[in-house]
Amino acid sequence: MSIEDLIKKNRTRIFRRAFIRRRLAGSGQFESDWLEITSDVVSWGSIKTETETERFNRFRLGSVKLTVRNDDGRFNDETDENSYWFGYASRNRTLLRIDAGFINETLGADGIWDQVRTPTGGIVFDESLFDTGVFDDVPSVFIGIINGDIPSNSQNKLTINAQPLSQVFKDFPAKNLTGYTSTGMTSSQFVTMIRDQQDGSGNYIFRPFFANTTSSWVFTTTGVVYGNLNTSGAAEVIDKNVWDILENLAEAENSWVYVRPNGEFNFRQRAVSATTTAFHFFGPGYFSSDYGCTIKNISKLAPAVSKYYSQVQLKWVNTDTTTSYESTSASLEVSGNNAVWNLGFRAYNFENFWIPSAAVAASVVNNVFNNLSSLKREIEFTTSFIPHLEPRDIVSVSYDAAGAASATSAWDLADWADTAGSLPLSTDLIWDGSRGNALKLNAEEFYVLSVELGLDSLETKFICRET
Numbered sequence: 001m002s003i004e005d006l007i008k009k010n011r012t013r014i015f016r017r018a019f020i021r022r023r024l025a026g027s028g029q030f031e032s033d034w035l036e037i038t039s040d041v042v043s044w045g046s047i048k049t050e051t052e053t054e055r056f057n058r059f060r061l062g063s064v065k066l067t068v069r070n071d072d073g074r075f076n077d078e079t080d081e082n083s084y085w086f087g088y089a090s091r092n093r094t095l096l097r098i099d100a101g102f103i104n105e106t107l108g109a110d111g112i113w114d115q116v117r118t119p120t121g122g123i124v125f126d127e128s129l130f131d132t133g134v135f136d137d138v139p140s141v142f143i144g145i146i147n148g149d150i151p152s153n154s155q156n157k158l159t160i161n162a163q164p165l166s167q168v169f170k171d172f173p174a175k176n177l178t179g180y181t182s183t184g185m186t187s188s189q190f191v192t193m194i195r196d197q198q199d200g201s202g203n204y205i206f207r208p209f210f211a212n213t214t215s216s217w218v219f220t221t222t223g224v225v226y227g228n229l230n231t232s233g234a235a236e237v238i239d240k241n242v243w244d245i246l247e248n249l250a251e252a253e254n255s256w257v258y259v260r261p262n263g264e265f266n267f268r269q270r271a272v273s274a275t276t277t278a279f280h281f282f283g284p285g286y287f288s289s290d291y292g293c294t295i296k297n298i299s300k301l302a303p304a305v306s307k308y309y310s311q312v313q314l315k316w317v318n319t320d321t322t323t324s325y326e327s328t329s330a331s332l333e334v335s336g337n338n339a340v341w342n343l344g345f346r347a348y349n350f351e352n353f354w355i356p357s358a359a360v361a362a363s364v365v366n367n368v369f370n371n372l373s374s375l376k377r378e379i380e381f382t383t384s385f386i387p388h389l390e391p392r393d394i395v396s397v398s399y400d401a402a403g404a405a406s407a408t409s410a411w412d413l414a415d416w417a418d419t420a421g422s423l424p425l426s427t428d429l430i431w432d433g434s435r436g437n438a439l440k441l442n443a444e445e446f447y448v449l450s451v452e453l454g455l456d457s458l459e460t461k462f463i464c465r466e467t
Helices: 003-008 187-195 242-252 339-343 358-372
Strands: 013-021 041-043 046-051 059-061 064-069 095-107 113-118 140-146 157-164 217-219 255-259 265-269 279-282 295-303 311-315 325-329 347-351 377-384 394-400 440-454 459-466
Touching: 003 095, 059 255, 064 095, 187 217, 187 242, 187 265, 242 255, 242 265, 242 358, 295 394, 311 358, 325 358, 347 358, 377 440, 394 459
Parallel strands: 217 265, 279 394, 311 347
Antiparallel strands: 013 095, 041 064, 046 059, 046 440, 064 157, 095 113, 095 140, 140 157, 255 265, 295 377, 311 325, 377 459, 394 440, 440 459
């Protein structure tokens, strides 16, 4: 059964599971298996994945707060013999994984019921017995590291704060990397250097957080050489962390750098993930036998005036001269059809000293301008639990607040129309209960900006932007 079939069912089984992977006290390496802590979880909180909320081209997975019961001291530090961490390294930087999705039960020909997890389809068996292949194929919605204080209290409940895996790059100074070349590096060479970074004993520094394999690093070969990446003491390196540089490189190349909810590192071109619609949302006034009615409410639908800019200006050279800037603007005309006249002059200013040339700076400015200079609607809505969509996916939304999908006749126009023909006329008998159209969307396309999975409410909140 597909995930669309499970989502539209009037009753579904949703599962949530939590696991940790500790580090060995001696070697500091992560243990080979995940330890399940699901039975200890009291509250799951929510997980948000978003892009373009703080700055154009920025893409991030949010933090997680798990509340767990600690009646037996299992979440005390590694010095307590009752603790999960007794005999292991510290709780900080322990890997935390959260899985969530649907369980589909099917009756096999042998009369035995099988339970299959969706969306990935891993068969539900004891993981300690079946830990390879399909049995490891799990629908993870978050993989990150435990980070920060974990204080005990008299209520025996602890809050575990976990950050996405991008935190391991934020915690590492770029000047401590080895492998810079005197001629500079491309962005793909820089990512490769990070992926293959080792300590003095030949142990990988970042790979262990990404399944200890190169297949969890997704990026393409690039050709632009950045002279700033020529030494650990370079002006744009010495006071930055690794993530700062990755985000600046991504911005310079109209790309996104992010870690997916399943723990996969990505450095790729900024674009929607596909040209086809990943999911269709339906609400009141519409019916779909394929997707069901999933929209619970729409909290906001409006042109995003706050994200409209008539000018984009980039400072790409670290001096205060006219040639240090590259900009482009929409033209002003006193006209009811002119966006600048209607919305006002709004400037989007940013700086990035990794831009290698004026031509590249102009390209970056044009890419940003093309995305910000047109007024587009944004929509915020809450749905039933939908765990498999990510930012960049294209979705369509159909919703009629009045409860009528369209103001067309409910009868055969050939028999009931004022005149014969395929199109209704103003004098036709129109059976329409609509008395207003404050919210009316008919299969209109948006691309996803933000997905927030409510693991306690079992709802999903989306923020989407018009395509």
